Amino acid sequence: MADQPSAVTIAYVHSNEVAHSWHMSLLELIGYDMANSGRVIAGGWLAMRCGTDGLPAARNEAVLQFLNTTTAEWLFWIDTDMGFAPDTVERLLQAADPVERPIVGALCFAQREMAPDGNSGYRVKAAPTMYDWAKAGDKQGFLARQTYEPNTLTRCSGTGSAAILIHRSVFEQIRDAYGPVWYNRAPEPEKDAEGIQRMMGEDLSFCLRAGTLELPVYVHTGVKTTHLKSVWLSEADYLDQYLVTQIKDVDPDAGRDAVDDAIIAADPSKCPSCDGARWIKDENWSPEYPEEQRGRLNRNGDYIGLLACHRCNPDGAAVRETPVAV
Numbered sequence: 674m675a676d677q678p679s680a681v682t683i684a685y686v687h688s689n690e691v692a693h694s695w696h697m698s699l700l701e702l703i704g705y706d707m708a709n710s711g712r713v714i715a716g717g718w719l720a721m722r723c724g725t726d727g728l729p730a731a732r733n734e735a736v737l738q739f740l741n742t743t744t745a746e747w748l749f750w751i752d753t754d755m756g757f758a759p760d761t762v763e764r765l766l767q768a769a770d771p772v773e774r775p776i777v778g779a780l781c782f783a784q785r786e787m788a789p790d791g792n793s794g795y796r797v798k799a800a801p802t803m804y805d806w807a808k809a810g811d812k813q814g815f816l817a818r819q820t821y822e823p824n825t826l827t828r829c830s831g832t833g834s835a836a837i838l839i840h841r842s843v844f845e846q847i848r849d850a851y852g853p854v855w856y857n858r859a860p861e862p863e864k865d866a867e868g869i870q871r872m873m874g875e876d877l878s879f880c881l882r883a884g885t886l887e888l889p890v891y892v893h894t895g896v897k898t899t900h901l902k903s904v905w906l907s908e909a910d911y912l913d914q915y916l917v918t919q920i921k922d923v924d925p926d927a928g929r930d931a932v933d934d935a936i937i938a939a940d941p942s943k944c945p946s947c948d949g950a951r952w953i954k955d956e957n958w959s960p961e962y963p964e965e966q967r968g969r970l971n972r973n974g975d976y977i978g979l980l981a982c983h984r985c986n987p988d989g990a991a992v993r994e995t996p997v998a999v
């Protein structure tokens with residue numbers, strides 16, 4: 674057994690259609706696997722139709738079948754609207770470890786709707802699916818990371834389920850602690866601004882359960898994916914793109930920082946770090962920040978969790994918007 678490569682079961686939840694990019698990516702991944710380790714062929718696949726009980730139930734059912742009908746060591750979730758490289762499973766596995774790093778996701782982007790576009794659509798933005806568990810005063814919850822270190826294995830508190838490798842023991846430990854409810858949606862720790870108790874997504878609910886059992890979550894930002902989405906293209910998108918093209922014409926190697934700085938120089942209200950607010954409220958804020966960067970104190974003497982944006986407001990001057998407690 675020592676030389677046997679550990680088997681990986683592919684799992685996905687589907688409707689009646691899948692994306693061509695997913696279909697082709699999966700064919701090539703299986704071809705790569707057959708020419709190399711054979712671990713995916715050994716692990717097989719679990720295709721779960723999304724029924725009336727929705728995504729949490731379909732994911733739970735797939736995990737139940739994984740534990741009861743396979744002996745594979747790892748499960749790889751891959752959503753049917755993703756594109757990915759043939760060696761995705763191998764590269765995630767190289768970064769993973771059954772005990773130290775039992776959950777390793779690929780770099781995935783969600784579509785975040787930022788604002789109405791004026792014509793009944795929305796301005797949208799690609800947002801990396803990496804979340805930190807943060808506490809501010811008596812509030813806590815998952816906060817989306819705005820930026821990340823490229824080509825790095827990075828620990829976080831939560832990520833999505835679109836392309837993620839998970840060790841069998843994680844599912845076993847969650848089942849032993851909570852029952853077979855791996856992906857049931859958990860309540861948000863705080864009510865929203867309207868006082869409504871909302872539920873977390875099934876993916877972050879899973880990460881939350883893993884976190885309570887001290888099972889660490891990682892994302893490998895060098896294992897990249899694409900995600901098929903619908904967008905409302907507008908002149909604003911064209912102008913953003915045009916500006917980036919201009920910068921790249923001057924400096925073909927301009928990295929993200931150079932592009933961001935040029936965008937801010939042209940119009941600080943477009944700052945990609947803070948969306949032009951010049952203060953970073955919840956996103957990107959972490960209790961790990963040094964004291965002097967942690968914003969101001971509220972009436973109770975608690976930090977209110979606001980940072981001056983380091984890109985467009987380095988001195989922390991109160992401009993455009995007065996910071997408010999989060």
Ligand SMILES: [Zn+2]
Nearest residue numbers: 944947982985
């Ligand atoms: Zn900014």
